[in-house]
Amino acid sequence: MPEPLPFPIRKECPPGACICGRDELLADPHADIRALRLTREEEKRLIARIEGITSYADLMHVADLMRAQLGIVLRIAPRANEVRTVRGLSIRLDEQPGLCRKIRQSVPAAVRRCLERSPDIVYAILNAHDLLTDAGSASDAG
Template sequence: MTNPLPQRHPCPPGACDCGRERLADGPERRILLLTREEEKRLVERLENLRDLEDLQRLQSRLYEQLGIRVHIAPGFNEVRTMRGIVIELEAQLGLCRKTRQAIPAAIRRGLERNPQVAFRLLDAHDLLRDA
């Protein structure tokens, strides 16, 4: 007998706008596999980035396993702090409001802890080519 995969508990009514009830069966339901415990592990992993390749690998794994697309790029104005780096998640049914806030915040903390990753990110967008 196989146990079903654990799924995230539904948010209280009115507390979230994730649209969990509108999810149809199929690949889009994989977002429900991100339980609170797994979300904590993900946030911890994002906060402890080693290098830019690690960040890119995590971005691709988020998309492959959960369907979450994360876009990270320098903002339109000057980048003086980590707040100048734009971190966006594409809209997705089933993605909890708290998770939509926690992932970018964890990436930002990871960039603050390891500024070399932020410098490499800026360099990848040709912002530091003349420095």
């Protein structure tokens, strides 16, 4: 019987409902199982935390914490087409064993809701990708 883990982990999904690979991760003694620490209760707390974000710095801080504590990589970038709304941003989690399909959907959705409420964060994201650097100088010239 496998050794019990020193922390609670996410309960297994119904058969066929997810492709997280939870059982394979638990069977491999060298696997990175940090993503499994995101139980349903912890997921709710994370979603609430994301939805409460009010600045770009706070969003980056939460993304850094997700990477450090859970091994989850959040990517937010402008899509190839023109960005007119929050829908023009690509918000996704990198593929990772142990990351439940529900989390792959709920975290980006929470980020999108946060960005819809805080357009300043969207502008900061665009600026971080050098999409607004010319816009400021063009408006100053007129």
